[in-house]
Amino acid sequence: MNTKPWKTNDRGNFQRESSKHSPTALCRELDQVVVLVSGEPPEGLLDGFADIARNADPSSEYAALFLFPGIEPGLIVEAVTCASPLIPIVNMTGRACPRADFSAPMPSRSALREGWTAIDEIRAKLRLLPPLPEGEDRDPLTLCYLAFSRDGQLNGVIDPHVEEMVSYPLLTGIPGSRDILESLAESGLFERRFFERLLLCERCGSARALAREVCPSCNSANLEEIQIVHHYRCGHQASRSEFDDGENLICPKCRHRLRHYGVDYDTPGEMQRCRTCGKTAAEPLVSFLCADCSHETRGVDIQTREYSHYRLTKAGELAAEEGRLPGREIEELLSRLAGWRSPHNLALILESIHRVHTRYERPYTVVSIPVPDLEQARQELGATGITRLRRALVDMLRESLRSADFVALHEGRIVMLLPETDPANGEAVMKRLSQQIRESFGEKMRLEASLVGYDQSPSLIAMLSKR
Numbered sequence: 152m153n154t155k156p157w158k159t160n161d162r163g164n165f166q167r168e169s170s171k172h173s174p175t176a177l178c179r180e181l182d183q184v185v186v187l188v189s190g191e192p193p194e195g196l197l198d199g200f201a202d203i204a205r206n207a208d209p210s211s212e213y214a215a216l217f218l219f220p221g222i223e224p225g226l227i228v229e230a231v232t233c234a235s236p237l238i239p240i241v242n243m244t245g246r247a248c249p250r251a252d253f254s255a256p257m258p259s260r261s262a263l264r265e266g267w268t269a270i271d272e273i274r275a276k277l278r279l280l281p282p283l284p285e286g287e288d289r290d291p292l293t294l295c296y297l298a299f300s301r302d303g304q305l306n307g308v309i310d311p312h313v314e315e316m317v318s319y320p321l322l323t324g325i326p327g328s329r330d331i332l333e334s335l336a337e338s339g340l341f342e343r344r345f346f347e348r349l350l351l352c353e354r355c356g357s358a359r360a361l362a363r364e365v366c367p368s369c370n371s372a373n374l375e376e377i378q379i380v381h382h383y384r385c386g387h388q389a390s391r392s393e394f395d396d397g398e399n400l401i402c403p404k405c406r407h408r409l410r411h412y413g414v415d416y417d418t419p420g421e422m423q424r425c426r427t428c429g430k431t432a433a434e435p436l437v438s439f440l441c442a443d444c445s446h447e448t449r450g451v452d453i454q455t456r457e458y459s460h461y462r463l464t465k466a467g468e469l470a471a472e473e474g475r476l477p478g479r480e481i482e483e484l485l486s487r488l489a490g491w492r493s494p495h496n497l498a499l500i501l502e503s504i505h506r507v508h509t510r511y512e513r514p515y516t517v518v519s520i521p522v523p524d525l526e527q528a529r530q531e532l533g534a535t536g537i538t539r540l541r542r543a544l545v546d547m548l549r550e551s552l553r554s555a556d557f558v559a560l561h562e563g564r565i566v567m568l569l570p571e572t573d574p575a576n577g578e579a580v581m582k583r584l585s586q587q588i589r590e591s592f593g594e595k596m597r598l599e600a601s602l603v604g605y606d607q608s609p610s611l612i613a614m615l616s617k618r
């Protein structure tokens with residue numbers, strides 16, 4: 152039965168669809184703060200709740216999610232997804248809820264109070280942030296917002312319930328969260344801290360691989376450890392069982408009886424004998440049996456994957472406070488210019504212009520300008536200064552670009568293509584831009600623009616065409 156008791160309204164907030172279908176959920180308005188309650192709170196427990204709620208900000212639609220015993224585990228993820236991925240959660244179910252910001256073993260008045268206090272700071276931080284945007288930046292910004300509102304940390308834990316064996320409790324219900332975290336770390340919004348390096352099944356990539364010792368000859372795990380006996384007199388070495396006639400130790404080679412340890416013989420070590428193929432080996436091999444697909448990966452073939460904890464950087468905090476990923480605003484501004492092209496499109500144009508240049512020696516110029524370092528810009532100019540800087544940069548570009556020129560944004564760099572412009576004129580354009588920025592924003596805000604030489608064009612074309 153596919154009954155979804157949750158529904159999302161236009162503002163992305165949780166609504167109760169029908170009380171008939173949500174026996175475990177009820178919304179309560181307490182002193183103007185709507186708290187989403189799931190499960191069955193004990194009779195009368197929430198009566199005194201208004202005391203706690205009085206100080207809360209009435210502007211949030213769902214201030215928090217309170218979980219009580221009786222909620223179906225599957226509904227937690229669903230409730231979070233539908234209410235808001237950022238919603239603070241107080242868990243009083245007595246069961247584990249990795250996403251919870253506060254957990255108590257059972258519902259009680261004091262647990263309620265403690266839970267409310269625990270999430271108060273989270274709510275205060277969330278109030279500093281603009282609403283989450285829709286579109287492709289929503290998920291990455293959700294991660295920034297979650298970290299911003301919770302100590303800046305998104306830490307991993309070992310989790311046997313997932314193939315990767317590592318999950319990020321705060322990111323429960325956000326698919327592909329590790330990939331998003333990795334790309335945010337690449338952009339400098341999070342910094343990594345080593346957590347684990349796990350071995351992966353070579354067939355399915357699962358990290359639920361069981362390490363076992365196996366026979367080097369036949370791969371069987373059916374091994375036994377045998378003691379080696381060394382007969383001094385004849386030098387023969389064999390397993391103890393070969394010497395053992397039931398009563399005494401008799402050398403299978405020279406038939407002498409071994410009487411005294413250290414005088415007649417010693418035991419130099421152990422070996423592994425395979426009960427499947429009968430072979431012995433000094434050292435077994437290590438192999439990994441996949442708990443998900445049963446494939447066996449040999450130790451020498453095993454691949455690893457590194458997992459990190461993530462911490463929001465200053466640039467990440469800024470992205471959260473602005474409600475946009477860095478570069479997005481400049482992209483929006485640039486995209487209004489007549490010569491605006493996608494990187495791929497610019498690559499095609501550059502390719503044909505470069506061909507004309509090679510054949511007929513027609514000049515052109517490519518100028519590459521890194522988008523100003525946001526962190527540095529914030530230190531120098533403050534938050535409003537960054538906005539001013541971006542606007543000014545785009546205005547200056549608009550003035551510099553002629554109708555036949557093109558511009559694109561690629562991996563944090565503004566790429567300008569000026570056909571029929573020789574490098575000397577291109578350099579003049581570049582100098583003028585740098586000078587304007589310096590005049591408007593001071594010596595410290597340098598624009599490190601550079602000319603891309605003709606010989607570098609093919610590799611630039613290749614980079615621009617990627618993806």
Ligand SMILES: [Zn+2]
Binds near residue numbers: 352355441442444446
């Ligand atoms: Zn596998």
Ligand SMILES: [Zn+2]
Binds near residue numbers: 366369
């Ligand atoms: Zn074997």
Ligand SMILES: [Zn+2]
Binds near residue numbers: 387404405407
């Ligand atoms: Zn012997």
